[in-house]
Amino acid sequence: xxxxxxxxxxxxxxxxxxxxxxxxxxxxxxxxxxxxxxxxxxxxxxxxxxxxxxxxxxxxxxxxxxxxxxxxxxxxxxxxxxxxxxxxxxxxxxxxxxxxxxxxxxxxxxxxxxxxxxxxxxxxxxxxxxxxxxxxxxxxxxxxxxxxxxxxxxxxxxxxxxxxxxxxxxxxxxxxxxxxxxxxxxxxxxxxxxxxxxxxxxxxxxxxxxxxxxxxxxxxxxxxxxxxxxxxxxxxxxxxxxxxxxxxxxxxxxxxxxxxxxxxxxxxxxxxxxxxxxxxxxxxxxxxxxxxxxxxxxxxxxxxxxxxxxxxxxxxxxxxxxxxxxxxxxxxxxxxxxxxxxxxxxxxxxxxxxxxxxxxxxxxxxxxxxxxxxxxxxxxxxxxxxxxxxxxxxxxxxxxxxxx
Amino acid sequence: xxxxxxxxxxxxxxxxxxxxxxxxxxxxxxxxxxxxxxxxxxxxxxxxxxxxxxxxxxxxxxxxxxxxxxxxxxxxxxxxxxxxxxxxxxxxxxxxxxxxxxxxxxxxxxxxxxxxxxxxxxxxxxxxxxxxxxxxxxxxxxxxxxxxxxxxxxxxxxxxxxxxxxxxxxxxxxxxxxxxxxxxxxxxxxxxxxxxxxxxxxxxxxxxxxxxxxxxxxxxxxxxxxxxxxxxxxxxxxxxxxxxxxxxxxxxxxxxxxxxxxxxxxxxxxxxxxxxxxxxxxxxxxxxxxxxxxxxxxxxxxxxxxxxxxxxxxxxxxxxxxxxxxxxxxxxxxxxxxxxxxxxxxxxxxxxxxxxxxxxxxxxxxxxxxxxxxxxxxxxxxxxxxxxxxxxxxxxxxxxxxxxxxxxxxxxxxxxxxxxxxxxxxxxxxxxxxxxxxxxxxxxxxxxxxxxxxxxxxxxxxxxxxxxxxxxxxxxxxxxxxxxxxxxxxxxxxxxxxxxxxxxxxxxxxxxxxxxxxxxxxxxxxxx
Numbered sequence: 003x004x005x006x007x008x009x010x011x012x013x014x015x016x017x018x019x020x021x022x023x024x025x026x027x028x029x030x031x032x033x034x035x036x037x038x039x040x041x042x043x044x045x046x047x048x049x050x051x052x053x054x055x056x057x058x059x060x061x062x063x064x065x066x067x068x069x070x071x072x073x074x075x076x077x078x079x080x081x082x083x084x085x086x087x088x089x090x091x092x093x094x095x096x097x098x099x100x101x102x103x104x105x106x107x108x109x110x111x112x113x114x115x116x117x118x119x120x121x122x123x124x125x126x127x128x129x130x131x132x133x134x135x136x137x138x139x140x141x142x143x144x145x146x147x148x149x150x151x152x153x154x155x156x157x158x159x160x161x162x163x164x165x166x167x168x169x170x171x172x173x174x175x176x177x178x179x180x181x182x183x184x185x186x187x188x189x190x191x192x193x194x195x196x197x198x199x200x201x202x203x204x205x206x207x208x209x210x211x212x213x214x215x216x217x218x219x220x221x222x223x224x225x226x227x228x229x230x231x232x233x234x235x236x237x238x239x240x241x242x243x244x245x246x247x248x249x250x251x252x253x254x255x256x257x258x259x260x261x262x263x264x265x266x267x268x269x270x271x272x273x274x275x276x277x278x279x280x281x282x283x284x285x286x287x288x289x290x291x292x293x294x295x296x297x298x299x300x301x302x303x304x305x306x307x308x309x310x311x312x313x314x315x316x317x318x319x320x321x322x323x324x325x326x327x328x329x330x331x332x333x334x335x336x337x338x339x340x341x342x343x344x345x346x347x348x349x350x351x352x353x354x355x356x357x358x359x360x361x362x363x364x365x366x367x368x369x370x371x372x373x374x375x376x377x378x379x380x381x382x383x384x385x386x387x388x389x390x391x392x393x394x395x396x397x398x399x400x401x402x403x404x405x406x
Numbered sequence: 407x408x409x410x411x412x413x414x415x416x417x418x419x420x421x422x423x424x425x426x427x428x429x430x431x432x433x434x435x436x437x438x439x440x441x442x443x444x445x446x447x448x449x450x451x452x453x454x455x456x457x458x459x460x461x462x463x464x465x466x467x468x469x470x471x472x473x474x475x476x477x478x479x480x481x482x483x484x485x486x487x488x489x490x491x492x493x494x495x496x497x498x499x500x501x502x503x504x505x506x507x508x509x510x511x512x513x514x515x516x517x518x519x520x521x522x523x524x525x526x527x528x529x530x531x532x533x534x535x536x537x538x539x540x541x542x543x544x545x546x547x548x549x550x551x552x553x554x555x556x557x558x559x560x561x562x563x564x565x566x567x568x569x570x571x572x573x574x575x576x577x578x579x580x581x582x583x584x585x586x587x588x589x590x591x592x593x594x595x596x597x598x599x600x601x602x603x604x605x606x607x608x609x610x611x612x613x614x615x616x617x618x619x620x621x622x623x624x625x626x627x628x629x630x631x632x633x634x635x636x637x638x639x640x641x642x643x644x645x646x647x648x649x650x651x652x653x654x655x656x657x658x659x660x661x662x663x664x665x666x667x668x669x670x671x672x673x674x675x676x677x678x679x680x681x682x683x684x685x686x687x688x689x690x691x692x693x694x695x696x697x698x699x700x701x702x703x704x705x706x707x708x709x710x711x712x713x714x715x716x717x718x719x720x721x722x723x724x725x726x727x728x729x730x731x732x733x734x735x736x737x738x739x740x741x742x743x744x745x746x747x748x749x750x751x752x753x754x755x756x757x758x759x760x761x762x763x764x765x766x767x768x769x770x771x772x773x774x775x776x777x778x779x780x781x782x783x784x785x786x787x788x789x790x791x792x793x794x795x796x797x798x799x800x801x802x803x804x805x806x807x808x809x810x811x812x813x814x815x816x817x818x819x820x821x822x823x824x825x826x827x828x829x830x831x832x833x834x835x836x837x838x839x840x841x842x843x844x845x846x847x848x849x850x851x852x853x854x855x856x857x858x859x860x861x862x863x864x865x866x867x868x869x870x871x872x873x874x875x876x877x878x879x880x881x882x883x884x885x886x887x888x889x890x891x892x893x894x895x896x897x898x899x900x901x902x903x904x905x906x907x908x909x910x911x912x913x914x915x916x917x918x919x920x921x922x923x924x925x926x927x928x929x930x931x932x933x934x
Contacts, residue, residue, distance in 0.1 A: 034463050040553050041468075043560040047482075081602045082513050102597070109602050110593045114586065116606065121582045124570050128578055131571045142468075149471050156478060164533055176530055183522040196517045203525070 033142060041145050046130050048148045053126065055155040060212035072208040074119055079200050080112030162211055178238070226330070233332035244334055249347045252403070253359055256309060258341055264305040276363070283365060283404060307405040308365065313348050314338045315371075316381075316396045325395065334381070351399040358403070365402040372398045464549060472552045477539035479555045486562035490617040503614045510607045565617065576714075577644055583706060584643035640710060685807040686743065691723055692716045694798045695776075703773075703797070711783070731805055743804040750800040751775045757788050766802065775799040 056062040057071060134140070191199065209215045222228050237243060248254070255261060265287070283306065316336055317325045327336040335347035348354075351369045358364070376392035377383050384392045487493035488502055509516065516524070564571075573581075596602040615621045628634045694712055695703045705714035713722040723729070726747040731740035748766040752759055753775055759765065767774075777786050778794035787794070 032463075032465055033468060037464060037468070037549075037553055040556040040560070043564075044556050047560065047563050081606055082510075106593050106597060109596050110589060113592055113596070113602055113605070114589055117582070117585050117589070121578060121585070124573070125575070125578045125582075127567055127570050128573055128575055131567075132575065146468060146471065149475060153471060153474050160536055163529070164536065176526065179526050180523055183526065187519075187522040191518050191521075196514055199517060199521060203521075 038142055041142065041149075042140070045140055045145050045148070046127075046134060048145070048152055049130050050127060052148055052152050052155070055152065055159065058208075058211050059155060059158070060209075060214075068208070068212075071119070071122075072205070074115040075204050075208065076201050077111045077115040078119065079197060079204060080108040081116060082200065083108065083112075083197055159211060162216060182238075229330070230332055237332075244345045246335060246347050249335070249349060250339060251349050252309075252311070252354060252357065252362070255311060255339070256359055256362065256403075256405075260342060261309055261311075263308045263310065265308060266305060279406075280363065280365060280404075309362070309403040309405070311354065311399075311401055311403065312339065313351055313354070313399045314340065314396045315351075315399060316394065317374075319393045319395075351401070354401075362403045362405045365404045369399045369401045371400070469549055472549065472556075473543070473547065476547050476552050476555065477542040479552070479559050480542060481535065481539075483555060483559045483562065486559065486566055489614065490562050490565050491615075491619070492562060492565070492617070496618075499614075499618065503611060506610055506614060507607065510603060510610065513603070569616065573644075579706065580643050584641075584708075587708070588641075643708075643710070684809075686804055687807070688802050688804045689729070690718050691726060691729070691747070691801045692718065692720075692798050693801060694796065697795050697797075726801060726803075737809055738807055740805050741808055743806050744802075747801045747803045749775050750802050753777050753800050756786070 053062070057068045060068050062068065194202075287308075314334075314337065315327070316329060316334055316338060317327050318329050319325050320328065329336060334345050337348045337350050338345050339348040340346075355364070373386060374395045374397045375383060376385055376388055376395045378391045379393050381394055381396075388395075484493070488499050491499045493499065592602075592605070596605065612621075692715070693705070694707060694714055694716060695705055696707050696711075697703050698706070707714055712720045715723045715725045717723045729747075731742070733740075746768050748768050749770040750766055751757065751763070751770070751774065752765055756777055757775070773790075776790075776797040776799045777788060778790050779786050779796045779798070780793055781795040783796055785793075790797070
């Protein structure tokens, strides 16, 4: 009697324990069946893609496999070697046993490698389909796990390929890149054969996503010289990106038409004097109001020109010192201003006010600044709070001038 | 009355004042209201997305990953469309094939002068692809779109892999060993006739155009030639249908049954009695093995010789695990009499056993009951020696054919006869039933290469009708009625295919009836 009750309490306890184990309830019960059906049918494709990607990234369980594949790929290149001597029959006219032997061995290796790759693909696909239909059916959670793993890998591959602005934007930079690489290519082809070139590119392609390659890559990237070299070339292609000189002051800024906003000079403003006018405009247009859509509507002589100066203060986190305004030489200056997506150097806000062009007056009494916004090393916004990848930050100082 | 009027005019007046843009005066208000309107409009656009019923019932973890996979699905869809020639515009597929041909033919020059262009172009394409992906992500697809796309991709993918998935693991092993075995010949061919690049070119084009309509038609025409079939058989080592099709073990059984059940063939003195008898067959499978130096005895055979499992006429047969009894038409069914396959320890009388020992066993040792042959399956002997490279043993299992309908059940007990399809020599068992000995003899003589109209491997529409037309002979009335029934069944199947095709069309597929029919029927045939 007592043991029975103990048992039952045990059972209860265990049941509870398992239920509250921090696992979510199975997805199968709460998902529409049509979706489950589609996902189930997609499962083989997902598994095959996942396997291919993990081989490409050298993260599968058996590291021998990608190695074997890489070796067979390099051997398969043998097939593409030209055999002009066969085509025109010169191989048979000047019979050279060594040449024939070498050629036969190469061909055999090449053909066998191609066959091996082809059959291993077929065999893998076949075994996937066989396993799915003959062994225990996958649960929805299994499918979702594979789906997420595929997505993860695709994202990693994307990041690794398009790292550090490797992407080519537009036709112009494409043509520029090709033009710059043409002499390199021609010189390279003088010294190495087509076969070696192909083998090298196959090797780079196969190893690029491996951990070792990426780790070496990152080590090199830590060297400042490498980065300077890289960005030197980078700015050749993206000229209108950062301009360090000259450092802009207010006199330069008023020349930029894009920064100046014209507002209607209304009757109510007409009789007002300096200080009251300023106050009135301040009242009409508070500092955080936006002027979007207004610039072109009232471009006549009777207008107030307003120059909204927005200076970015940039900082970088250095390991021992924390946040300082010391930046790397190839990137933007500590104080910068952005005009038409191009980043110029600018004076610090405290120096900006020293010299004001004639006819212009400060509209706001003081500089207004936002909170720090954090970004990664390429100045891509990561969030408003400090994070691990956020090693740069910037905030915007803004103050407006007006001109009647 | 006047009060009401006044009120109306008041409200209207204020309304007009607010909405009419006035330049000067109260322009701030105007601007502000304009700005507000703009904001409201933006908010409207973002908040009017209609939520699908699927979305509300799907867990967010799944829908999140699905949204992320959607662009890749679209990419996979267009790529598979190119490879399977199912895109609306087949010029893309043609272009890809041409590009492949160009790439292989002018590989040297392209790499030499345009290697960097290819590399840069690939990188550029990749970044474009990802821009495209981001665009798709921001276009806010509905979950229903995603599910539809998923189905589309799956269909195309299955179609693309259909020639692979009908192969069994054993087939692939056989294919690989055959190819490796033949590789010296390929090397010689490439030395004397054409360079290996041509092989690569032909192979690649074959794969790329496998699903194209022209390729299908060409294959179908070529398959009508026996020489082509034999060539493919020796090249791949696989019986892709058409070589030995009509002489498998089950076909033989079918013939036997028909002969027994049709009144013309049976004894005229007992009309109508034969169909009611229980018919027993002993199915015989031969297990063949070959010795590989360094490995020992395995069931991997050479491509041109018999398969690991055969019937007594050396036709390919399924292994005992996969062996399923054939399905008879309408009112007849097969049922096993023996519980499992039993090894014939005498190996069809060739091995002498002491009379005390049992003649068959269900769980033999690995080397029991074999007869050993030399490399070319000659010089049989019961003992293994150095010159013996092949061996085989015999498995048997008895099954009976039962009538399902009630009339037959009444008097089937007394008339049961045992039928045994045996090999060449008569043994005691087969002598007991004299009648079918003649039948087996005629069966043996019937061995010939018969050619089916449609091959399996080519993925063309192998319909059941063809099957029937070759196996079913026109006999007396009862048989023909069955045939009619069967044909009607086929027609219904066709109708189903038609519906499927329509569905595919709705999904943006080209209506290709070939595919939908080919795979399952191919599988069916394989089992036979």
